[in-house]
Amino acid sequence: MKVDPVRSRTMRAVKSKNTSPELVVRKLIHAMGYRFRLHRKDLPGSPDLVFPGRKLALFVNGCFWHGHGCLRGARIPKSNTEYWIKKIERNRVRDKETLIALQKLGWRVHVIWECEIKDRDRLKENIQALMD
Template identity: 45%
Template sequence: MDRLSTKARSRLMASVRRKDTKPEMLLRRALHKLGYRYRINQRSLPGSPDLVFAKRRVVIFVHGCFWHDHSGCRFATKPKSQAAFWADKFRANKERDSRAYMALKSTGWKTLVVWECALKGASLGKTILKADRWLKRPSPAYLELSSS
């Protein structure tokens, strides 16, 4: 049973940021320190990627483990109330992400997905190094970085 009223829960969920999240800002600051320059949330590209490196034709998505239902991740909890609603929501989010990745690939863009869990604690430094290596030589064309 939810401890919050329906109205309070709705207000709380509506306040969740879509951009400039803490994990996204950690990655942006680290990459900027390494000398990378990028555009953010470019809505003209499929999925509105969090970071866009246009000259390199590379994009980075920073995904929250809960919202994008990160398989096997301890941060990807499943709400017990309204289980059917959340199952549909997570499935729709995954399908939307998949469509965006395919659309980007079909137009020659390479994609890096950095999961929120990879930017927590001891994983942060390793993730930044892996992202830096991938940005210098973006292969494979699609890569996910996570702590799990």
């Protein structure tokens, strides 16, 4: 397989934590007065935000990377299609395994999708509902 240096550089720049959507969610939740822990490595999947007192784990997922059903998530790259289909499917399987493992430990789990961040008022309402 031929390695494209531009694509390699682009992929290296993709972050798994402290992403832009995650920072938006963290800022919003903090402004709402809630405090949380970040990326708890002792929990399955290292949730992006953890509320220990509420036994709540939040993941902020990118629609493309985790195969969300929205337009961005349903998009399949035109090049190296087979690789991307397999990669996204592996991510989805891992996400499901993480969810089950956390639930077995007694945690409530919620995923905030990248596309949901656009409607801040609705996002705020959903977060408030999780906290009540």
